[in-house]
Amino acid sequence: MRIATVLVLLTLIAGGSGYGQTAPPVGKAQWKPVGFGETAAPESAGRLMKDVIYNELHDWKDNTFWEYRSHVVKGGKDILREQIETPKGPVYEILARDGKPLQGSEAAQEKERLASLVSDPAKLEKVEQSHESDEARLGKIMALIPNAYVFHYVGRRTGDRVVLEFAPDPKFSSSGYVARVMCGLTGKIVVDQRLKRMVSMDGELAHKVNFGFGILGYVDQGGTFQIHRTQVNAKHWKTDLVAVNVHGRILLFSNVSKQEKETRWGFTPVAHDITLTEADSELKHAASAYRASQQAVTNVAESGDALADGGRQR
Numbered sequence: 059m060r061i062a063t064v065l066v067l068l069t070l071i072a073g074g075s076g077y078g079q080t081a082p083p084v085g086k087a088q089w090k091p092v093g094f095g096e097t098a099a100p101e102s103a104g105r106l107m108k109d110v111i112y113n114e115l116h117d118w119k120d121n122t123f124w125e126y127r128s129h130v131v132k133g134g135k136d137i138l139r140e141q142i143e144t145p146k147g148p149v150y151e152i153l154a155r156d157g158k159p160l161q162g163s164e165a166a167q168e169k170e171r172l173a174s175l176v177s178d179p180a181k182l183e184k185v186e187q188s189h190e191s192d193e194a195r196l197g198k199i200m201a202l203i204p205n206a207y208v209f210h211y212v213g214r215r216t217g218d219r220v221v222l223e224f225a226p227d228p229k230f231s232s233s234g235y236v237a238r239v240m241c242g243l244t245g246k247i248v249v250d251q252r253l254k255r256m257v258s259m260d261g262e263l264a265h266k267v268n269f270g271f272g273i274l275g276y277v278d279q280g281g282t283f284q285i286h287r288t289q290v291n292a293k294h295w296k297t298d299l300v301a302v303n304v305h306g307r308i309l310l311f312s313n314v315s316k317q318e319k320e321t322r323w324g325f326t327p328v329a330h331d332i333t334l335t336e337a338d339s340e341l342k343h344a345a346s347a348y349r350a351s352q353q354a355v356t357n358v359a360e361s362g363d364a365l366a367d368g369g370r371q372r
Contacts, residue, residue: 103209103222107247109254111203121145122294123332125340126325132318140344142328142337146182147189149175149334151341159352165345172341176334199240206230206240209247218252224261242267242277255295258286263304277306290325298322 123143128150130137136157141150152160152168160168175181205227212221226241245261263281281304288298300320328340 103211104204106249106251107209107222108204110249110256111200113254114256115197115200117294121330123328123330124290124296124325125328126322128320128322130320140341142340144332144334144337146334147185149337151345153345153348159349172338176338202240212246218250219257220249220251222247222249256287260284277304281305296325
């Protein structure tokens, strides 16, 4: 069960090609970055963040999809997977658990799971609805950022990348679990001020957040999250690191304990109209290639051990 009080942390770090088509635009920023060799006119930290969030919210318009490798550690599980974004939402195939490639029955079960998803319209609809809901929720939360916080530059403002500190804006009126949690966050954001894109965001819950004077629940002070993004082409950025650590208690009986870390790499563009059947085929190819590469590594290690044993015997 996902607890509403940590949605802000979960949705800020969510992957996907965009940030929700239903989110309202922020400000009137232009997509076009400052040209190479030009000097951007000085602007306030708040104005810069409005432009950054505008660009993040409108990244989805070009409708690009990507394939990438993902390593997820959460809830006692350690999973390596290959993932592909499609118009129907993301699909993936697990390659390894706890550092060991899937073999035999485990590999067969994973292939059956993916085949069942691709061939079952009801399952596909759930995946698509969940994806769209996450994107829409993320968009709404991203749109709150320029109003929920005050921003200040840290250090020098020269070069493409600048650092901004953020803290809750006392003028922001919060209502609901997500907004209440947002009002407790402080941290730093690294921005590419030429392209006006977010590079990273590190936050911490500066104080305990109570709901209903603590009777309905709380989120503990000291909860943290970390996000890092990488530029994958001239206009698009993808999240390549997510780390979350939050604790609390809601409605007297539900414990909030969210600890997870996900790293992503090897972003490769796929066709904007890729079908689930095509994605399934590509995932099978990637899984086969991964198993072959791991077997090659094992063979080399075993050959080295055999040579070493032979040397000792002589």
